[in-house]
Amino acid sequence: MLKRYAAFIVPLLLTAGFLLLTGCSIFLTGEDTAFHALIIGIDEYIDPGIADLNYCVNDAIEMRGRLLQLGWKNEEVTLLLDGEATKDAILSAIGSAVDDSTPGDYILIYFSGHGSCVTDASGDEKDGVDEAIVPVDFVSGNVNTLLLDDDLGEAFMWCATEKGVFIFDSCNSGGFIASSLTKGTEKQSRYTQTAATRGPGANGDLDIVHIPVMTASAENEDSFEYAALQHGAFTYFLLDGLDGPAADSNRDGYISIRELFDHAEIQTEQYTGQFQHPQLKFHREFLDILITR
Numbered sequence: 001m002l003k004r005y006a007a008f009i010v011p012l013l014l015t016a017g018f019l020l021l022t023g024c025s026i027f028l029t030g031e032d033t034a035f036h037a038l039i040i041g042i043d044e045y046i047d048p049g050i051a052d053l054n055y056c057v058n059d060a061i062e063m064r065g066r067l068l069q070l071g072w073k074n075e076e077v078t079l080l081l082d083g084e085a086t087k088d089a090i091l092s093a094i095g096s097a098v099d100d101s102t103p104g105d106y107i108l109i110y111f112s113g114h115g116s117c118v119t120d121a122s123g124d125e126k127d128g129v130d131e132a133i134v135p136v137d138f139v140s141g142n143v144n145t146l147l148l149d150d151d152l153g154e155a156f157m158w159c160a161t162e163k164g165v166f167i168f169d170s171c172n173s174g175g176f177i178a179s180s181l182t183k184g185t186e187k188q189s190r191y192t193q194t195a196a197t198r199g200p201g202a203n204g205d206l207d208i209v210h211i212p213v214m215t216a217s218a219e220n221e222d223s224f225e226y227a228a229l230q231h232g233a234f235t236y237f238l239l240d241g242l243d244g245p246a247a248d249s250n251r252d253g254y255i256s257i258r259e260l261f262d263h264a265e266i267q268t269e270q271y272t273g274q275f276q277h278p279q280l281k282f283h284r285e286f287l288d289i290l291i292t293r
Contacts, residue, residue, distance in 0.1 A: 001224050034105040036097035037077040039064045040085050042113030042136050049140040055225045056112035057081050059169065059235040063110050066242040085113065087135040087147050091155065098159045107164040107211075112235060115170045118143050131175040149176055156211070163289070164211040165257055169232040171222045173215035174279045212282035214261055216268070221276055234278055237267040254290045 041060025043053045064079050078093050097107055114134035132146035139145045168176050216223040216234035225232040231239070238260060241247030247255050247263035258280070265278040 001226050032102070032104065034100065034102065035072060035076040035108075036101065036105065037064075037067055037072060037108040038080070038090075038093045038097060038110070039067075039077060040080045040090060040109075040111040040113065042082055042085050042134075044082050044136075045114065045134070046083070046137055047140050050114065050134070050138065053113065053225065054227070055229075055231050059112040059231050060110065062231070062239050063112075063235070066239055067108070070242065083136055085135055086137045087145060090133070090135055090147060091151070094152075094155050098156060101159055101161045103160050103162075105161040105163065107159070107161060109164075110167055112169050112232060114138075115168070115173065116146055117172055117175060118146065118148075131172065159211075162211060165214055166211065167214040167216075167238070169216040169223060169235045171217060172219055173217055173223060174219035174221070176213060176215060212257060212280060214257075215279045217276045218279055223276060224272055226271075233271050233276060234264055234268045237264040237271070240264075240267070256290055 039060045041057040043055070043057045045052060060079065060081060064077055067077055068074070078097075080089055080093065094109070097109075101107060111133055113136075116132045116134050118130050118132060131149045132143075133152070135145070135147055137145065166176070216232065223232060223234065226236075229236040241255065241260045241263040244255070245251075247259045249259050249262065261278065261280045265280070268276055268278050
């Protein structure tokens with residue numbers, strides 16, 4: 001069992017996995033619906049001071065495979081592995097998806113690799129900490145080479161579609177959830193701002209309006225990968241749920257975001273002996289959508 005954690009990179013380094021989906025209770029596509037997926041996995045970092053991981057690339061490859069099985073097309077899925085997953089490449093791929101999106105489109109982003117918690121320099125974080133993705137070209141001690149939650153929030157601030165979900169498979173990944181998304185009951189919350197009134201990082205963390213955020217662990221917890229699974233625990237059970245009947249709790253032949261999360265949450269908690277508690281937060285108006293096309 002290994003933590004996706006490297007304390008010597010920057011204080012509280014973590015690993016993250018990232019995924020996107022959304023809509024209403026049934027997501028109906030039209031001829032003009034575009035699908036955009038960005039799948040990222042990093043095991044081997046350029047900086048020799050950063051501990052390599054074991055199964056993030058496998059996480060990403062298998063996640064791409066499940067999407068293709070569910071009807072996604074090759075050209076709709078961008079895969080960045082190891083040396084391809086630089087900060088500029090990640091931002092460029094996100095920018096392309098956002099720029100090309102329309103209100104009816106569907107965006108999915110998945111990230112598996114190191115992540116980090118660093119001191120908030122901009123003053124927008126109530127807890128004084130920024131969460132970050134660690135791209136493959138990160139330089140130890142250089143915060144500017146991280147991809148902060150503020151950067152991600154700004155990248156998506158003017159995204160035309162509200163159909164999406166982020167999934168982070170990482171230590172402390174619950175910290176990516178916007179503070180505005182943590183003040184509700186039953187994993188729901190009220191979000192009173194709109195894209196027109198909020199600014200980058202207005203709520204400190206990943207600041208997205210209607211797009212749900214799914215994380216592998218709580219803000220102050222580790223996230224584990226296991227040789228027996230050949231995956232991070234949370235990703236393994238997401239993939240298991242995407243295979244079909246195990247996550248289809250209402251037996252309607254379809255899998256929704258909540259169904260997938262509920263399956264992965266229960267299995268991850270059991271497998272890790274309650275050391276890891278996945279999180280799902282979303283806007284109060286989010287009704288759930290199918291994860292299949």
